[in-house]
Amino acid sequence: MLSPVIEVEALTKAYRSKVAVSDLTVTVHPGRVTGFLGPNGSGKTTTMRCVLGLARPTSGTTRVLGRPYRELAHPMRRVGALIDPRARHPGRTAAAHLLALAQSNGLPASRVDDVLDQVGLGEVAHDRVRGFSLGMGQRLGIAAALLGDPDVLLLDEPVNGLDPEGIRWVRELLRDLADEGRTVLVSSHLMSEMEDTADHLVVLGRGRLLADVPMADLLGAHSAVRVRSPQAPLLAAALQRAGATIELQIDGSLRVEGLDPDQVGDVAYLAGVRVHELTPVTASLETAYLTLTGDEVEYRTAAR
Amino acid sequence: MSRGVPFSAVLRSEWTRLSSLRSTWWATAVFVVVVGAAGALAAAGTDTAERAEVAVQTALIGFGFGQLALLVIGVLAVTAELASGSALATLVAVPRRTRLLLARTVVVAAWCLLLGIALAAACLLAARTLTAVPGGVDPTDPEVLRTLGLQVGAAALVGVLGVGLGAVLRSTAGAVGLGTALVFVLPPVLALSGPRWAERLSAALPMLRVGQDAFFSVPTSWPVGMGVVAAWAAGAWVVGAVLHERRDV
Numbered sequence: 261m262l263s264p265v266i267e268v269e270a271l272t273k274a275y276r277s278k279v280a281v282s283d284l285t286v287t288v289h290p291g292r293v294t295g296f297l298g299p300n301g302s303g304k305t306t307t308m309r310c311v312l313g314l315a316r317p318t319s320g321t322t323r324v325l326g327r328p329y330r331e332l333a334h335p336m337r338r339v340g341a342l343i344d345p346r347a348r349h350p351g352r353t354a355a356a357h358l359l360a361l362a363q364s365n366g367l368p369a370s371r372v373d374d375v376l377d378q379v380g381l382g383e384v385a386h387d388r389v390r391g392f393s394l395g396m397g398q399r400l401g402i403a404a405a406l407l408g409d410p411d412v413l414l415l416d417e418p419v420n421g422l423d424p425e426g427i428r429w430v431r432e433l434l435r436d437l438a439d440e441g442r443t444v445l446v447s448s449h450l451m452s453e454m455e456d457t458a459d460h461l462v463v464l465g466r467g468r469l470l471a472d473v474p475m476a477d478l479l480g481a482h483s484a485v486r487v488r489s490p491q492a493p494l495l496a497a498a499l500q501r502a503g504a505t506i507e508l509q510i511d512g513s514l515r516v517e518g519l520d521p522d523q524v525g526d527v528a529y530l531a532g533v534r535v536h537e538l539t540p541v542t543a544s545l546e547t548a549y550l551t552l553t554g555d556e557v558e559y560r561t562a563a564r
Numbered sequence: 565m566s567r568g569v570p571f572s573a574v575l576r577s578e579w580t581r582l583s584s585l586r587s588t589w590w591a592t593a594v595f596v597v598v599v600g601a602a603g604a605l606a607a608a609g610t611d612t613a614e615r616a617e618v619a620v621q622t623a624l625i626g627f628g629f630g631q632l633a634l635l636v637i638g639v640l641a642v643t644a645e646l647a648s649g650s651a652l653a654t655l656v657a658v659p660r661r662t663r664l665l666l667a668r669t670v671v672v673a674a675w676c677l678l679l680g681i682a683l684a685a686a687c688l689l690a691a692r693t694l695t696a697v698p699g700g701v702d703p704t705d706p707e708v709l710r711t712l713g714l715q716v717g718a719a720a721l722v723g724v725l726g727v728g729l730g731a732v733l734r735s736t737a738g739a740v741g742l743g744t745a746l747v748f749v750l751p752p753v754l755a756l757s758g759p760r761w762a763e764r765l766s767a768a769l770p771m772l773r774v775g776q777d778a779f780f781s782v783p784t785s786w787p788v789g790m791g792v793v794a795a796w797a798a799g800a801w802v803v804g805a806v807l808h809e810r811r812d813v
Contacts, residue, residue, distance in 0.1 A: 313659045314652060315812040330659040333568030339656075347652035349585065349644060356584035357650070363577035364657045366569045404653055 265290050265412055265443040266311060271320035273306050273467075280306040282467040283320070288445050290411070293438045295458030295475075296447035299553055303467035304447040305343070308414050312341055324412060336365040340405030342415040345397035350390035354381055354400055357389060362407050375403040380429075394421030402430070412443045419453055431457045451549040465553045482543035482551060485524045488513040491533045498531035499524065513537065574658060574667040581654075582671055587640050595633035595679055602626025603687035607694035616697050617707040623691040624684065627715050628748075631722045634676045635743045638726020641672050642804075643736040651813055661809050665731060669801065672723045680719030684712045714786055722747060724797040725770060731804025734811075746770055746796065755782045770796035 264287035273281040281303040288294045296304050309315040311322045313329040324332065324339055332338050348357050358372040376385045379399040384392075389400065398421055405413055415434075419427045434457055438444045448454055454461065454475075461478055463471040471478065489495045492514060496506045499516055502523070507515040516524055521540045528535045582588050603623045613619035642665075645651040658664040688708070692701040701708065725747070729739040747770050754766035767782040770793040784792070 309812070312656050314655055316810070332659070335659055336657050341656045343652050343656065344649055347649045349648040349650040351586050351644075352581075352584045352650075356580060357653075360577045360580040360584070361653060361657045363580055364569065364574050364654070366573040401653075 264288060265325060266414075266445060267321075267323040268307060268311065269321045269323075271307065271310060271322060272318045273303075273310055273315060274318045280467055281310070281464075284464070284467070284469055286462050286469060286472055288443055288462075289460075290443040291438060291441050292459035293434050293444045293446060293457050294460045294462060295454040296445055296462050296464070297451065297454060297549065298447075298449065298464035298470075300449050301466075302449075302464040302553075304449075304464055305416050306467075307464070308341070308343065308416050308445075308447065311414065312339075312343065314343070334365050334408070336361065336367065336408030336410065338408070338410050339412045339414065340408060340410040341413070342398070342401040342405045342418055344416070345394060345401045345421065348389050348397070348400060351388055353386050353388055354392075354403075355385040357400065358404060358407060361404055365408055367408055371407050371409075375406045378406060379403040395423060395426055398422055399426070402433075410442075413437060413445065415444075415446045417447055417449070419448070427453070451546045455544075455546075463549070463552055470552050478548050478552075479542060482548040484541045484543070485516040485519065485521050486513050486537065486539040486541050487516055487524055487528070487535060488537035489528070489533055489535050494531060495528055495533045495535070498527050498533065502527045515541070569658075571663070571667065574663060575671060577658075578664075578667045578671040581645075581668075582637075582641055582675065585640070585644060587644065588637055588675075591633040591637045591640075592675075592679060595630045596683065598633070599626035599630035599683040600686055602629065603683070603690045604694070607687070607690035610695045612696045614698070615707070616691075616699070616701045616705050617711045619691040619695040619697050619701055620688055620708050620711050622695070623687040624711070624715050626687070627680075627683075627719065630683070631719065631747060632744060634679070634719055634722045635726040635747065636740055637675065638672045638723040638728075639730040639736060639739040639743060640726075641668055642727055642730030643734060643739060646734050646813075647736065655813055662805050665727070665805050665808050669724055669727045672727055673720045676723035677716060677720040680716035684716050688712060710786070714790060717790065718793050721770075721793045721797040725793075725800050728797060728800030728802075728804040731808045732800060751782070768792055 266288035268284055268286045271281055271284045272279065284303070284307060298304050306315065310317050311324060311329060322328070329335065329339070354376065355372055358375065359369060362369060362371050373382070373385070376382050379402050381396065381399050381403065384396070389397070392400065398418055402415070402418060405415065419430050422430065434444050434446055438459070446457070458475055460474050461471060462469070487495065492512065496514055499506055499519065502519060504516045504518040509515055519527070521538055525535070525538055603626050606625045607619070607623040610619065610622050613622065645654060654664065655661065688701070688703060726739070726743055729743050733739045733742065751766045751769045751771040754762040763782050767784050771789070
């Protein structure tokens with residue numbers, strides 16, 4: 261595996277009233293989309309702000325491309341970031357906002373038109389951003405992140421406020437960027453947004469690391485086999501002997517965890533049990549995520 | 565480690581930021597109109613003056629009010645960024661914060677200097693044409709040049725003071741309010757209030773009308789007046805830079 265591009269080591273960030281991130285150690289690698297997941301208030305944005313030098317860690321260190329972010333010589337050529345879609349002055353035009361950013365890193369002014377076209381804001385380039393919708397703000401923020409054609413991208417909730425077309429566009433963009441070998445870290449509080457995009461997941465809850473796993477593993481860990489048999493008790497006993505965990509479902513079927521469908525079929529055959537249905541059940545990522553974060557939600561709705 | 569982006573690139577981007585805000589142009593227009601009109605009126609209302617520099621000083625009266633516009637330009641260069649959240653994008657692009665603030669300050673000071681020179685020249689012209697002085701108003705007269713130079717220099721320093729106060733207080737209202745009190749309200753109020761300590765304090769405040777005629781304030785010699793303005797600007801800027809470097813955004 262290539263060496264990590266973003267390194268967070270024992271990061272703790274405490275604000276006056278609460279600890280936002282607590283002893284977080286995590287690395288982000290190139291060539292894949294890393295989903296940064298967690299409920300609202302779990303510390304995703306704080307972590308990203310620390311990585312980008314916008315907030316000072318209480319303790320611990322963060323590095324990008326091997327050094328603290330503030331020491332990068334041409335930050336925008338190495339790292340593109342979207343932290344807040346409102347990070348722009350309402351009185352400036354989209355083009356002026358981007359031009360100032362481009363100039364500050366010695367990038368040619370032509371990049372401004374390039375990225376505005378790329379994100380679909382070419383026609384409103386000279387409008388003041390005051391009138392921009394949240395979705396347009398996101399596009400402008402993504403344009404700013406892409407200005408320097410960076411190898412590393414950190415995007416905080418980039419699809420928030422986008423329409424379905426925009427969401428698909430962001431997904432494809434992230435996919436393409438990762439396929440080009442770039443490092444992509446994208447945060448979200450919605451698992452469904454990650455399902456088709458991320459290759460790897462880092463899950464936070466209340467400022468702590470809950471999981472740092474490949475997407476496939478997370479899915480695998482929560483998948484099961486549904487099996488229906490007229491001789492369910494016999495089958496259940498055989499499966500348990502094979503090491504599976506069995507749960508009797510309300511319709512009389514068995515939910516089997518710990519064995520894959522092939523193994524379940526083999527066990528049934530050896531036990532001489534008739535099987536009427538054998539279905540792999542892939543947990544939705546949402547379920548896996550909720551299982552993982554169930555106890556770590558900061559702002560829970562009142563009991564339903 | 566390579567030095568990275570040249571400082572001139574950061575300057576260019578800060579000029580783009582300053583010049584792409586409408587408030588900059590409003591404040592500039594206010595400064596030009598106030599200082600220009602006050603200069604013309606003052607010169608027209610002064611039929612004769614004994615010495616050239618007195619005629620010029622009279623024509624420069626508008627700087628006393630107009631400086632508030634320069635203060636606002638300096639404050640907004642910092643606080644408008646913070647209030648809008650645009651500082652996030654800026655600091656991701658230029659994470660070396662003191663370098664960023666320095667570039668911003670240079671741009672603001674240069675703009676104030678330019679405006680000061682243009683308006684000082686206009687006021688000089690008004691004094692030359694509208695006020696009768698024995699021997700005329702010679703623009704190369706060292707006394708005249710010094711009088712003009714003090715106003716122009718102090719105008720740039722007020723811009724720097726605005727940047728510094730903006731960085732310290734991070735609030736437009738707070739920084740403009742405090743700045744106005746320092747350069748405009750408190751010096752004459754203290755000077756008129758009477759007690760000896762109040763007069764001393766008044767002389768230690770950064771009044772833009774530096775020098776002998778201190779715009780209702782306590783007159784000091786011009787090097788002292790200029791030194792006081794410069795010290796306030798530098799002090800506010802340094803405190804602002806330290807806080808700017810350390811604070812979370």
